[in-house]
Amino acid sequence: MHRIQTIAVILTTAVSITAFVALLLLYGGMQRGVALAKERGGAQVLVVPRQATEYLTDADLLFTGVAAPVYMDSGMVEQIANIKGVKRVAAQFYGQTLAESCCSTSNEIRIIGIDASHDWLIGPFASYPIDQGLGTDEVLIGRNVSGFESGSGSLLGHKVRVVANLEPSGTDLDNAVFMNIDRLRELVAGTAQLQHFWDTYGSPQKLVSAILLDYEEGQEPYIIKNKIEAQGVRVVERSQAVADSTRQLQVVFAVMLVAGSILALASLLQFIARFYSLVWERKSEMALYRALGATRKNLKVVIGGEALIITGTGALCGVIIGLLLFQVMFSFTQSASAFPFTALPPWTVAGGVIAICLVFFCFAACAIVMPLRQVNRLDPATVMQQVDIG
Amino acid sequence: MLLRMRDVSKNLGPERILQGISCALDRGQSLAIVAPSGVGKSTLLSIAGLLLVPSAGDVVIDDRETACQDDNERSHLRATKIGFLFQHTQLIGSLRAIENVIVPARFAPTATQKLSKIEIAERAKKSLTALGLEDRLYHYPHQLSVGQKRRVATARALFLCPALIIADEPTNDLDDANAHTVVEALFRRVRSGDAGLLFATHEKRLAKQADTILYL
Ligand SMILES: Nc1ncnc2c1ncn2[C@@H]1O[C@H](COP(=O)(O)OP(=O)(O)OP(=O)(O)O)[C@@H](O)[C@H]1O
Ligand SMILES: [Mg+2]
Numbered sequence: 001m002h003r004i005q006t007i008a009v010i011l012t013t014a015v016s017i018t019a020f021v022a023l024l025l026l027y028g029g030m031q032r033g034v035a036l037a038k039e040r041g042g043a044q045v046l047v048v049p050r051q052a053t054e055y056l057t058d059a060d061l062l063f064t065g066v067a068a069p070v071y072m073d074s075g076m077v078e079q080i081a082n083i084k085g086v087k088r089v090a091a092q093f094y095g096q097t098l099a100e101s102c103c104s105t106s107n108e109i110r111i112i113g114i115d116a117s118h119d120w121l122i123g124p125f126a127s128y129p130i131d132q133g134l135g136t137d138e139v140l141i142g143r144n145v146s147g148f149e150s151g152s153g154s155l156l157g158h159k160v161r162v163v164a165n166l167e168p169s170g171t172d173l174d175n176a177v178f179m180n181i182d183r184l185r186e187l188v189a190g191t192a193q194l195q196h197f198w199d200t201y202g203s204p205q206k207l208v209s210a211i212l213l214d215y216e217e218g219q220e221p222y223i224i225k226n227k228i229e230a231q232g233v234r235v236v237e238r239s240q241a242v243a244d245s246t247r248q249l250q251v252v253f254a255v256m257l258v259a260g261s262i263l264a265l266a267s268l269l270q271f272i273a274r275f276y277s278l279v280w281e282r283k284s285e286m287a288l289y290r291a292l293g294a295t296r297k298n299l300k301v302v303i304g305g306e307a308l309i310i311t312g313t314g315a316l317c318g319v320i321i322g323l324l325l326f327q328v329m330f331s332f333t334q335s336a337s338a339f340p341f342t343a344l345p346p347w348t349v350a351g352g353v354i355a356i357c358l359v360f361f362c363f364a365a366c367a368i369v370m371p372l373r374q375v376n377r378l379d380p381a382t383v384m385q386q387v388d389i390g
Numbered sequence: 391m392l393l394r395m396r397d398v399s400k401n402l403g404p405e406r407i408l409q410g411i412s413c414a415l416d417r418g419q420s421l422a423i424v425a426p427s428g429v430g431k432s433t434l435l436s437i438a439g440l441l442l443v444p445s446a447g448d449v450v451i452d453d454r455e456t457a458c459q460d461d462n463e464r465s466h467l468r469a470t471k472i473g474f475l476f477q478h479t480q481l482i483g484s485l486r487a488i489e490n491v492i493v494p495a496r497f498a499p500t501a502t503q504k505l506s507k508i509e510i511a512e513r514a515k516k517s518l519t520a521l522g523l524e525d526r527l528y529h530y531p532h533q534l535s536v537g538q539k540r541r542v543a544t545a546r547a548l549f550l551c552p553a554l555i556i557a558d559e560p561t562n563d564l565d566d567a568n569a570h571t572v573v574e575a576l577f578r579r580v581r582s583g584d585a586g587l588l589f590a591t592h593e594k595r596l597a598k599q600a601d602t603i604l605y606l
Contacts, residue, residue, distance in 0.1 A: 288480050291441055293469020294497040295462050380468075381441045383480060384432050 009267070009274040010314040016263035017318025017356060018325060023260055024352045025326040027253050028344045046236045047080060047211040047228060048072075069094055069197055071207040076231060080211055083227050085219035090119050093181050094209040095156075095188045103155050109145060110176045111155060113184030121212055122178055128164035133180070137161050140178035143168040148177075155179070156187040267314075267360070271367035275307050279371040283378065290380035299375045304368060311364040315357045322353075391453060392416050392554055392586045393438060398447035400433055407433050411447070413604055417553060418583040422597040423590040425606035431590035432477055432558055434606070438588055439474050439556045440464045452553060469498040473552035475576075477559050477590075479543040481531040488514045488527045491545045501550045517545040521571055536563040544572050548579065555579065557589040561596055573599070 052070040077091045093113035097103040114122055117133040126140055134140075139160045141148050152161045155177065168174055185204040188194050201207055211233075215224050225235050279286060286299055294302075330343070344352075393415040400408040407430040415421045423431050436442040437449060440456060448457045451467050459467075468474075473494075481490045491514040495502045502510055518527055521541040531539055540563060547555060557576055561569040573596065579585040589600070597603050 284480075285482055285484075288482065289493070289497065290465070291439075291468065291474060291476075291480075292494050292497060293465050293467075293472075295465040297462075298465075298497055381436055383476065384436050384441065 005274055005277065006310055009270045009310055010317065012263075012267045012270045013311060013314025013360060014317035014321060016260065016267045017315055017360060018322040019256075019260040019263055020356045021319055021322025021353055022325045022329060023253070023256050024356065025322075025344060025349060026329060027249075028348065028352065029330070030249055032344060044214050044238050045212070045225075045228075046238070047076075047213065047233050048209070048236065050232060050234045052234060069096065069194075069209070071197065071201040071204075071209055072233065073202075074206050074208045076233065077208055077211055079231055080213065080228055080233075083224065085216050085224040085227075087214045087216045088118075088120065089211055089213040090121055091115060091181065091208040092210045092212065093184055093204070093207065095184050095194070097155060097177075103147070103153070103157075111184055112176050112178050113181035114178050115181050122166070122173070125166040125173065126164040127167070130164060134163070134178075134183075136180055136183040138163045138180065140164050140166055142166050142176045142178075143174040145175060145177055156191050158187060264359075264363070268363045268367065271307075271311070271364050272370070274310065275303075275364075275367045275371045276374075278303055278306055279374045279378075283374075284383070286375065286378050287380055287382045290378055291383040296375055296378075299378070300372050303371055303375060307364055307368045307371075311361055315360055318360075319353055319357065391450060392419075393588065394450040395438060395444075396447050396450075398434070398437055398444045398449065400430070400437060400442065401445045402433070406445075408437075408444075408606075411604075411606075413602075415554075415586040415588055415602075417586050418580060419602070420577065420580050420587040420589070420600040422600035422603045423588070423606060424592060424594070424597045424603055425590075426592065429606045431606065435474075435556050435558050435588065435590055438554075439472050440468050441474075465497075469494065470501060470550070471552055472554045472556060473547040473550065475540075475543055475547040475555070475557040475560055477562070479536075479539045481534075481539055481542055481546075483531050486528045486530055487518060487523065487534065487542045490531070490542055491518060491549055494546060494550050498550055514545070514549065517548065518542065521545055521575060522568070537565065537568050540564060541568065541572060544575055548575060551579065551584065553585050555585050555587045555589075557587065559591055560589055561591065561593060569596075 049070045049072040074091065077089060080086060081089045091114075095111040095113065097109050097111060114134070116122075116130045119130070122140065123130055130140065137158070137160050139148075139155065139162055141162050141164075143166060147153055148162050152159065154160065160179065166173060166178075185207070189198065189204045198204055215221055221237070225237070228235050289299060289302075290296075391414060393413075395411060395413050398408060398411045399406065411434060413421060423434060425431050433442065437444050440449070440451065448455060450456065452471055454467070456464060456467070481487075482493065485493070488511065492510055495510055505513070515524075515527060518524065518541075521544060523538060523541055523545075526534060526538055526542075529538075531542070534542065540560070544557075544560065547557070555576055560572050560576060564572060576587055576589070577599065580587045587600075589596075591597050
């Protein structure tokens with residue numbers, strides 16, 4: 001009977017700690033992802049062809065980049081750059097590898113063509129300065145891209161050389177290869193499997209997929225936005241998209257937090273019940289120990305030790321399962337990749353986990369107070385009246 | 391003096407159970423308390439064993455006045471000087487016979503400090519074997535007969551070689567042979583001069599073995 005109750009308490013503790021650990025890691029990771037995206041992600045505004053928004057949300061566009069091949073006329077770059085209030089622009093052209101022997105990667109990934117000499121977005125992530133521009137055979141590799149470990153490889157049937165690796169960003173930058181925009185246009189123009197796009201949009205030499213830009217300080221953003229949209233394109237503003245997705249995120253986590261807190265409360269109650277019966281059910285045993293010479297302190301050590309073992313085992317299981325659960329959820333969010341997500345640095349994780357465990361140990365400490373008081377009232381003489389001991 | 395009680399009285403609730411009891415016991419001696427059921431034998435033994443505080447009078451254990459001692463000092467005396475064989479054996483149900491015997495060592499670390507765990511277990515085995523329980527070492531109390539439990543409890547009471555052995559009706563539930571074994575175990579340490587034995591009984595034959603008999 002003891003054993004089953006004890007296991008139940010350990011499990012409740014483990015489950016609530018699991019919930020908190022996983023919650024901490026996910027929430028922390030997403031917060032950090034959003035912060036990093038804000039800090040390094042560069043452009044305030046993303047301009048995409050209007051048809052792109054039919055199947056992509058603003059958050060998708062900003063955080064994950066435009067996964068779909070969408071194109072607009074490259075003249076648009078010049079037009080937008082000339083609008084008053086636009087500070088700087090960078091054009092990007094999206095292509096993709098094919099699931100064939102053309103490329104070093106085994107799965108389809110995006111190739112983003114950039115004009116490195118005008119870029120201020122990708123550069124900060126690169127391990128090597130790229131402001132001199134990218135040569136025709138030079139590429140930058142996102143953190144999760146495989147197949148280029150030797151420092152070279154092939155893309156759409158042509159040899160390329162890795163000049164820099166990108167820091168993890170928590171976004172789809174991590175899954176992309178970057179190369180010279182003009183070179184990419186040449187390569188895709190010669191790729192038969194992509195020919196249907198050029199039949200639709202025209203020659204790739206005259207196309208861009210997205211224009212990233214910053215507004216001048218002190219200009220009314222909505223006026224500039226209206227002017228840009230008058231060109232027949234869609235404007236996605238980072239601050240808005242970040243605010244929207246952060247709000248969504250917070251609602252989800254608030255719900256999870258409430259659920260977690262209810263669990264925590266349940267384990268507090270379980271602690272109280274279990275620790276109380278630790279003494280109550282074994283009053284005769286404890287009285288006997290007193291009769292055989294145990295001091296009150298001896299008994300408190302016995303009771304406290306058992307409580308510590310119960311809490312400690314629960315906490316340990318909870319932390320381990322929590323970390324495993326996080327791994328699973330992490331790879332899930334990565335593959336779904338709806339939000340920028342960056343793993344927390346280990347010391348933050350350790351600190352958080354320790355804090356969670358401390359809270360539970362405090363719970364246990366509160367729950368043990370009453371049973372320990374009971375020990376004080378235990379009279380060794382009761383041993384004379386009792387007949388048998390559990 | 392190992393044990394001295396002077397003018398001890400005890401009230402339980404409104405009732406006066408014991409009135410002006412005095413007695414003395416030294417190492418190498420035995421003292422029997424004889425009285426009909428319900429008169430207060432167990433109560434008197436509890437006072438001698440420092441489980442109960444007398445309402446009046448005082449108790450000296452091994453030349454120490456216990457009246458002015460605090461709970462810790464009394465616990466310490468119980469742990470180190472006194473071995474108690476309870477009327478209702480009082481074994482712990484979740485522990486095996488041999489583990490029950492070892493329990494007193496947990497609270498008197500100095501008594502067994504020089505012994506390893508294995509040596510302690512060996513010692514417990516030996517004392518259970520001496521009481522004829524060599525094939526019951528690892529049984530739980532609920533797997534033992536009443537008489538076997540009493541022998542396990544005897545081994546526990548004697549485990550730390552206490553100076554003062556207190557036994558409450560030690561031969562209850564025992565056949566003659568087993569009663570003899572238990573009584574022998576208790577008296578052996580008295581004869582060697584290491585311990586004094588205080589016991590309660592209503593068996594005249596057993597009482598006669600004691601150096602002194604106190605009728606309540
Ligand atoms: N906690 C208590 N409160 C009130 N009275 C008690 C209490 N414990 C024992 N008594 C009473 O004290 C008297 C003596 O009890 P005690 O157990 O000492 O008797 P005893 O001589 O050992 O009897 P027995 O031979 O049956 O064991 C009894 O009448 C009992 O009812
Ligand atoms: Mg009695």
